[in-house]
Amino acid sequence: MGAIVVIGAGVAGACVVERICAHAPRPGGERAVEVHVVDPDPSGMGPAWGDAEHAYEWMACDQPDGGRTARDQPDGGRTARDQPDGGRTARDGQGGGRTVRDGRGGVRVRVHRDRAVGLTESAGRQLVRLAGGETLRADAVVLAQDRPRVPPGRPEHGEADFAARHGLLYLPGGSSQEDVPPGEPVLVRGAGRVFTDLLAPLTTGRGGRFSEGRKGELVYLPGGYEPLLYVGSRRGVPHHARPGYRLTGEARPRRFPDEADARQAVAKELAYVYYQELFTAHPSRTRTTWEAFEEAFARAEQGGKEMRALITKSVPRFADRLHLDRLDRPLRGMRFGDLTGLQRWMHGYLAADLKRRADPGFSPDLALVHALLDAGLRMAGDPWFDGLSGLLADGPSLSRQAELHALARAGVVTFIGAEPRIEQDEDGWRASGPTVPGVTRARTLIEARRPRSGLTGDADPLIASLRARGECRELAGLLDVRLPDGRLVTGDGAVHGRRFAVGSLVEGGDGPPGLPRRAEAVARAVLSQVSGTLVHAAA
Numbered sequence: 001m002g003a004i005v006v007i008g009a010g011v012a013g014a015c016v017v018e019r020i021c022a023h024a025p026r027p028g029g030e031r032a033v034e035v036h037v038v039d040p041d042p043s044g045m046g047p048a049w050g051d052a053e054h055a056y057e058w059m060a061c062d063q064p065d066g067g068r069t070a071r072d073q074p075d076g077g078r079t080a081r082d083q084p085d086g087g088r089t090a091r092d093g094q095g096g097g098r099t100v101r102d103g104r105g106g107v108r109v110r111v112h113r114d115r116a117v118g119l120t121e122s123a124g125r126q127l128v129r130l131a132g133g134e135t136l137r138a139d140a141v142v143l144a145q146d147r148p149r150v151p152p153g154r155p156e157h158g159e160a161d162f163a164a165r166h167g168l169l170y171l172p173g174g175s176s177q178e179d180v181p182p183g184e185p186v187l188v189r190g191a192g193r194v195f196t197d198l199l200a201p202l203t204t205g206r207g208g209r210f211s212e213g214r215k216g217e218l219v220y221l222p223g224g225y226e227p228l229l230y231v232g233s234r235r236g237v238p239h240h241a242r243p244g245y246r247l248t249g250e251a252r253p254r255r256f257p258d259e260a261d262a263r264q265a266v267a268k269e270l271a272y273v274y275y276q277e278l279f280t281a282h283p284s285r286t287r288t289t290w291e292a293f294e295e296a297f298a299r300a301e302q303g304g305k306e307m308r309a310l311i312t313k314s315v316p317r318f319a320d321r322l323h324l325d326r327l328d329r330p331l332r333g334m335r336f337g338d339l340t341g342l343q344r345w346m347h348g349y350l351a352a353d354l355k356r357r358a359d360p361g362f363s364p365d366l367a368l369v370h371a372l373l374d375a376g377l378r379m380a381g382d383p384w385f386d387g388l389s390g391l392l393a394d395g396p397s398l399s400r401q402a403e404l405h406a407l408a409r410a411g412v413v414t415f416i417g418a419e420p421r422i423e424q425d426e427d428g429w430r431a432s433g434p435t436v437p438g439v440t441r442a443r444t445l446i447e448a449r450r451p452r453s454g455l456t457g458d459a460d461p462l463i464a465s466l467r468a469r470g471e472c473r474e475l476a477g478l479l480d481v482r483l484p485d486g487r488l489v490t491g492d493g494a495v496h497g498r499r500f501a502v503g504s505l506v507e508g509g510d511g512p513p514g515l516p517r518r519a520e521a522v523a524r525a526v527l528s529q530v531s532g533t534l535v536h537a538a539a
Contacts, residue, residue, distance in 0.1 A: 001032060001033065001034050002032060002033045002034070002139050002530035002531055003033075003034050003035075003036065003136070003137060003138040003139055003530075004020065004033060004034070004035045004036070004138055004139065004140050004141070004142065004526055004530060005035075005036045005038060005116075005126065005128045005136050005138040005140075005141045005142070006035060006036070006037050006038070006141075006142045006144055007038045007039075007116045007128070007141065007142065007143050007144060007145050007462070008038070008039055008143070008144035008145030008146060008503065009037050009038075009039035009041065009111065010039075010144070010145070010146050010503070011503070011515065012144040012502050012503025012504070012515060012519065013037060013039070013142070013144035013145075013503070015502075015515055015516060015519035016142055016144055016502055016519045016522055016523050016526075017035055017037060017109060018519075019519050019520050019522075019523030019524070020033065020035055020107060020523045020526065020527060021107045021109070022523075023523055023524055023527055024106040024107045024527060025106050025527075025531055032106035032107075032531060033106055033107045033108075033527070033530060033531070034107075034108045034109075034110065035107060035108070035109045035110070036110050036111075036112060036128075036136050036138065037109060037110065037111045037112065038111075038112045038114060038115070038116045038128065038130065038136070039111070039112075039113070039145075040113060040114055040115040040131075041113075112130060112134070112136070114130040114131055114132045114134070115130065115131040116128050116129070116130060116131075116145075116462050117129055117130065117131050117461045117462055118461070118462055118465060119141060119462050119465070119466060119499070121498075124498070125137050125138065125139065126138045126139070126140065126141045126498055126499065128141060139498065139529065139530040140498045140499070140500065140526045140529050140530050141498065141499050141500070142486075142500045142501070142502060142522060142526060143462075143463075143479070143488070143499070143500065143501040143502075143503075143505060144501070144502050144503045144505075145460070145503070145505065146503070146504055146505075156172050156447070159172075159424075159445065160172070162424050163445075166426070166428070168428050168429075168443050168444065168445075169181070169443065169444040169445070170444075170445050170447075171444070171445070171446045171447065172447045173194055173447045173448065173449060175446075177198055177201045177202050177446070178201075180202060180227050180444055180446070181227060181443075181444065182206065182224070182225040182226060182227055183224075183225075183226075183227065183228070184227055184228065184442070184443065184444065185227070185228045185230055185440065185441065185442040185443075185444075186227040186228065186229050186230065186442050186444040186445075186446060187230050187232070187422060187429055187431055187440065187442040187444070187445045187446070188229050188230065188231040188232070188445075188446045188448050189232060189233070189420070189422060189445065189446070189447055189448060189449060190231075190233050190447065190448030190449035191231050191232070191233035191235070191236070191237060191238045191239070191415075191448070192233070192238065192239050192390055192391075192394070192448070192449070193239065193390070193394055193395075193396075194448040194449060195231060195233075195238065195448035196238065196239070196395075196396045196400060196404065198446065198448060199403070199404065199407065199413075202226060202227060202229070203220070203222075203223075203226055203407060203412060204223075206223050206225035206226055207223025207224065207225055208220060208221060208222050208223040208226060208412075209221050209223070210403060210406060217406075218402045218403065218405070218406040219406055219409075219410070220403070220406040220407050220409070220410040220412065222410060222412065226412050227444070228411070228412065228414065229412060229413045229414065230414050230415075230416050230431065230440045230442065231413060231414070231415050231416065231448075232415070232416040232417060232418075232420030232422070232431055232433065233418070233420075233449075234387075234418065234419060235328070235329060235330065235331065235387075235391065235418055236330075236331045236415065236416075236417045236418030236419070236420075236433075236435055237330055237331065237346070237349060237415070237418075238350075238395070238396075238401075238404060239390060239391050239392075239394060239395035239396065240353055240357065240391060240392055240395045241353055241354060241357040241395050241396055241397065241398050241400075241401035242357070242369075242395050242396065242397055242398070243357050243362075243363075243365055243366040243369065244357060244358050244397075244398045245358075245359075245360040245363060245366065246360075246363075246366070247277060247281070247363055247366055247367055247370070248281040248360065248363055249276065249277040249278075249279075249280035249281030249282075249363065249367070250276065250277075250280040250281075251273045251274075251276045251277040251280070251364075251367040251370065251371075252273070252276065253269060253272075253273055253371055253374050253375075254269065254272050254273075254298075255269065256268045256269060256272070256298070256302070259301075259302055260301075262378075262379065262382070263382070263384055263385070264302045264303070265302075266375050266378075266379055266385060267302050267303070267324055268302040269371060269374075269375060270322075270324065270368055270371045270372065270375070271297075271302070271322050271324070272294075272297065272371075273367045273368065273370065273371040274322045274364045274365075274367055274368045274371070275293065275297065275311075275315070275322070275364070276290065276294070276367070277363055277364040277366075277367035278315070278320060278364045279293060281363050281364075282320075282361065282363075282364075285315070285316070285317060285320055286314055286315055286316075287313065287314050287315070287316060288313075288314050293310070293314050296310050297310060320364070322364070322368070324388070327388070327391070327392065328384075328387070328388055328391065329418070330349065331417060331418040331435055332418070334435065335434070335435065335436075336417075336435060336436045337436075337437070338436060338437070338438070339414060339416065339436055339438070339440075341436075342415060342416075342417060342435060342436050343408065343414060343415065346408060346415045347405070347408060347409060350401065350404065350405040350408065351405065353401065354398060354401055354402055354405065357398060357401070358398055365392075368392060369392055369393045372385075372388070372389045372392060372393045373389075373393060373475060373480070374493075376389060376473070376474075376475035376480060389475065393475075416431055416433065416435070416436065416440050417433045417434070417435025417436050418433065418434065418435050419433050419434060419435075420432065420433040421433060422445065427441060427443070428441060428442055428443035428444075428445075429441070429442055429443075429445050463479070463505075467491070470490060470491030470492065471488075471490050471491065471496070471499075472488055472489070472490060472491070473489055473490065473491045473493075478505060478506060479501045479505045479506050481500070481501050481506050482495045483521075484517075484518070484521040485500070485521050485522060485524075485525035486500045486501055486502050486506065486518065486521065486522040486525065487499065487500055487525065488500060488501055497529060498529060500522050500525065500526055502515075502518055502519055502522045503515070506518075
């Protein structure tokens with residue numbers, strides 16, 4: 001019997017287990033797979049299980065097999081919540097894990113009310129050490145635990161105290177948005193991944209829906225209970241959408257150790273890969289050969305006069321040239337007369353991003369993303385690199401970006417510009433900044449910024465020990481994995497064959513929109529690794 005350990009029984013873990021149950025082989029006799037779910041929560045189903053029911057809804061609308069999960073099938077995917085005893089088996093178990101769910105046909109699922117504190121390897125088998133002293137032996141391990149929560153700092157405590165004294169609402173990162181009042185202005189600090197993830201609960205989660213407009217564009221139809229979100233961030237713009245195409249050229253990274261400092265060296269590496277993809281995949285848009293360009297590029301100083309002249313001469317279209325400074329700070333030096341003028345510019349910015357990220361003719365953008373991931377281990381923790389990596393490589397899908405564009409056109413989302421100053425006054429918070437004149441006021445403030453701290457430290461000893469041994473690596477504070485199957489990337493860039501990660505720990509994140517597909521890919525890869533056979537398609 002093959003064995004799989006899933007660490008974490010929250011939304012991500014639940015989705016992976018459901019997909020394993022749906023795709024596991026159906027032998028004629030003994031069960032083929034045993035799944036151990038490790039989570040210390042007393043209910044046996046994880047701290048986020050209250051939200052996990054929604055995972056089934058996401059799967060029903062987002063699964064490639066038409067949405068049928070193990071829960072839909074006879075005798076399959078029954079959780080502790082579905083048991084006749086209300087899940088007492090999981091809660092009442094002492095010591096070792098108890099079987100709380102029998103997957104369809106070939107799967108038995110056991111829940112261990114314990115914390116995973118170590119992960120090592122012996123003779124190809126994965127050894128998961130639990131805090132209670134037990135060691136689980138497995139053929140594959142899936143890290144699906146929630147990202148360690150960072151305690152609020154002094155600024156957050158100050159905002160919370162101010163809100164409590166004045167009858168206001170302050171929501172730090174990760175808070176529920178249920179209490180956000182409808183129809184009122186709400187200030188949102190941050191426009192990255194956390195901001196993208198909070199949109200659905202405040203829009204479609206309140207009765208709104210998306211539809212197709214007359215010209216085929218996505219249109220948002222309000223439900224009437226949405227707040228009015230005024231969004232500001234350091235850059236003033238959201239992250240770029242993830243490219244919807246593949247590389248077609250020959251982009252390969254190259255180091256430039258002779259540059260003045262690490263940032264310049266990495267900037268040159270990024271430009272090198274970008275232009276290599278342009279020259280090899282789209283040679284008709286260049287005026288020389290890659291070989292000639294590469295030789296001159298390698299000699300030129302990054303950002304210097306010689307390099308600028310080389311690019312201008314060799315790449316005629318402005319849209320084909322890489323401008324890292326412009327990408328990093330698109331609103332730098334720009335001033336608008338009012339918010340209306342800024343919104344027109346933002347709508348154009350989002351439309352252009354959607355068009356470019358859907359057009360394979362701009363595959364150099366994807367090469368740039370790959371180069372950022374390649375440099376992530378060396379530059380992680382550098383504010384410039386982490387910011388650029390988040391902007392270009394940690395964005396939403398094209399469909400989510402299209403939804404944001406629709407929300408902006410509908411007036412549900414209003415952008416207030418770059419470098420906003422959010423200050424307290426007797427009526428709530430007021431935001432002002434250099435991009436537009438005037439002040440935006442609100443009685444609710446939502447923090448939509450990702451904590452700067454990484455995954456290591458005392459919060460999760462298992463991940464800390466993996467990193468100390470070079471058996472995982474971080475990108476912008478999250479675990480780096482190979483997509484789409486979620487295999488863990490080690491410190492030297494290799495891919496581990498028997499370790500996987502999914503959920504909030506993972507580079508790129510796995511919010512409700514993308515989680516079912518990611519869990520599907522991980523479950524299939526895990527079963528293929530464990531069984532060594534092709535998994536059958538779910539009925």
